[in-house]
Amino acid sequence: MKRINIAAVLLLLCLLLCIPVDAQNLSYEKRLKGEAEIDMPSFSSDSELKKFFNDYKKYSNEQNINMLMSMYDNDYISADKFDKKKLRELAEQSWAAYPKAKYDFKILSMNAGYENATIVASETITGETTSSVDYIKGFGYIDSKATTIYYLKKYYDGWKIISDYIIDEKTSLKYGIAKDVEMKIDAPSLLKSGQEYSAIFRINVPKEYIALVSLNNEPITFPLEKSQEVFRTMKTSGIQERILKTGKTGKNENAVASVGIAKADIKEKDISIKIVGIAFLTSRINISQPTAMESNKK
16 A cells, blocks of 8 residues: 655645635535636637638648648658658649639637647638640639548647548539539448449530540549549430449549530531530548557657
8 A cells, every 4th residue: 555645644734724714615605506616727729729720721822831731740641641741742733733722721620638639620622723624725623622630739849730531522623614514423431442332423414515424433542543434425314323342452532523515516417526514523432541650759
């Protein structure tokens, strides 16, 4: 058994006896009646984290790569198994392709302690792309929506993102007439390796146009691993479905719809087909779970 520190016990007893009895009873009675609350020190990090992500949004829209990367821990690893170096390359490539895109970030929930935090956020990216495609004049338009979990740890120099996990994400990139055509892709957000699933594509094609679509799945890798596309004419119902199977490598992937919108020009016996719209739609499928390496920082 541990020895009781008699001197310490006597000291605490003396301090207790020095407090006026009336004051003790009054405070205790008020707390029982709900007339007074215990004044406890606050360890909330909410305001710090709100400022952190306001800066995160600011640096993203300013395309300030150095300041943005300073918010990530050196041991950062995403659920897609991207480290900090790959994340930097992805950000720079995205900004080069979408220099006018606007990024928005909204906190949905926050669970913050003294040095660990979990943030659930809604993220959107909208804007024009500088990249072009064959057959279509002008730039494309990107619209991306995601729900993401951010895992953070606090160090002596502030909060750092140690990992993140995208719960769901849908992105569309449209060119030409496709920008004005309603279309959607649907696939499960969470599956196992080697599991079959149904990818469904819907489109509301104007009567004067013909739509061709290829449904496929591609692993989320860097660099991108492009799958072979097989285009089929859309059914009159405007719904196309394909049974796909997730990869066995454990990598997260996207269900992808590649769409071509064409207009037929018929002159006597001659028929010419002109591509007037192109679109690419993706729906994220999670297979692997988020992991974070324990940092060596103290």
